[in-house]
Amino acid sequence: MSNENRQGVFPFHPSQPIQPSPGKPGDDHQKHSDRNKDDDKTKASMESVKELGANNIPQVQSSIHxxxxVGQVEGHMVLPPQNKTTKYEHLIPQLVALEQAKEVKGVVIMLNTVGGDVEAGLAIAEMIASMSKPTVSVVLGGGHSIGVPIAVAADTSMITPTASMTIHPIRLNGLVIGVPQTYEYVEKMQDRVINFVISHSNVSQEKFREFMFRAGELARDIGTVLIGQEAVEAGIISSVGGLNEAINILNKSIEGNGEYVQ
Amino acid sequence: MILYTPIQLEQVLQGLDEMKSAKTKQVMISGVPALVQVEEDGSNKLVKLLSTDPEHYMRPELVPGVQVKI
Structure with missing residues (x-):
């Protein structure tokens, strides 16, 4: 299919005009291969416009990644295509790369998730928690269910004033058979989430369980919705803030490590 | 596997039955081993990378879901 037939594809304008730069005659070969690299880059950004509807911002080398x-945290099962998902098997090697790369000084984690697979979520949360580099998480629209442990996994967690976090019990919906065993299994899964959250935030186990089983707050469920400041008062999130605050905190902790160079 | 989400499960799993078991094959994309799904029109959609090099996962052209040419 040609580009003209696809919706949402605009003619491509390179962000920087290609200019011949003065140089030694011997540089020609080098320049040529650079141009090829640029072509590859623009090709990649065209692909992402076509396939994902996302436009690549001109690449700026940043010490922060x-x-x-977003969406559902996809784990052991591929979800039907109407779900927007974050695939954990792709995130985990990325976290490894970020931990290992010398030029990366800090990581900011933007959360807008409706939960998802318990084990995939906990895996991401454990990876973030065990990173040696400074990490800051920001809950933007929502950090629900399994988004809660991911949010608290970072060194500093933040929430925007309007963002919400739903805390509710884990229910049986997996492919598990056997009633008494199942009950215990779900209890154990729930304890894993609770233990992670209380050990990475200032909320107490009693308080978190109370949020989880509170009746009369959610229309079709038990549990609690915490909005912005409420999540901070509960001790789950460190502070209310947005992008500016998050980047400032990250830069400060990078400076603290004696590595930050601007 | 347990899903922990405030969204109704019926809504999340809707259409699960119609999901065909997709035809996948293992290929190399510019030196990176990957699993691609063969679409009905013959194009290839990247499902996941099979590489053990974490740097490969940082490459923008190798994000799951993109169309790849082999």
Missing amino acids: CLSI
Whole structure:
């Protein structure tokens, strides 16, 4: 299919005009291969416009990397295509790369998730928690269910004033058979989430369980919705803030490590 | 596997039955081993990378879901 037939594809304008630069005659070969590299880059950005509807911003080398976790956290099962998902098997090697790369000084994690697979979520949360580099998480629209442990996994967690976090019990919906065993299994899964959250934030186990089983707050469920400041008062999130605050905190902790150079 | 989400499960799993078991094959994309799904029109959609090099996962042209040419 040609580009003209696809919706949402605009003619491509390179962000920087290609200019001949003065140089030694011997540089020609080098320049040529650079141009090829640029072509590859523009090709890649065209692909992402076509396939994902996302436009690549001109690449700026940054010492901070941004990891966004959106939609459903997809784990052991591929979800039907109407779900927007974050695939954990792709995120985990990315976290390894970020931990290992010398030029990456800090990671900011942007969360807007409706939860998802318990084990995939906990895996991402454990990876973030065990990173040696400074990490800051920002809950943007929502950080629900399994988004809660991911949010608290970062060194500093933030929430925007309007963002919400739903805390509710884990229910049986997996492919598990056997009633008494199943009950215990779900209890254990729930304890894993609770233990992670209380050990990475200032909320107490009693308080978190109370949020989880509170009746009369959610229309079709038990549990609690915490909005912005409420999540901070509960001790789950460190502070209310947005992008500016998150980047400032990250830069400060990078400076603290004696590595930050601007 | 347990899903922990405030969204109704019926809504999340809707259409699960119609999901055909997709035809996948293992290929090399510019030196990176990957699993691609063969679409009905013959194009290839990247499902996941099979590489053990974490740097490969940082490459913008190798994000799951993109169309790849082999």
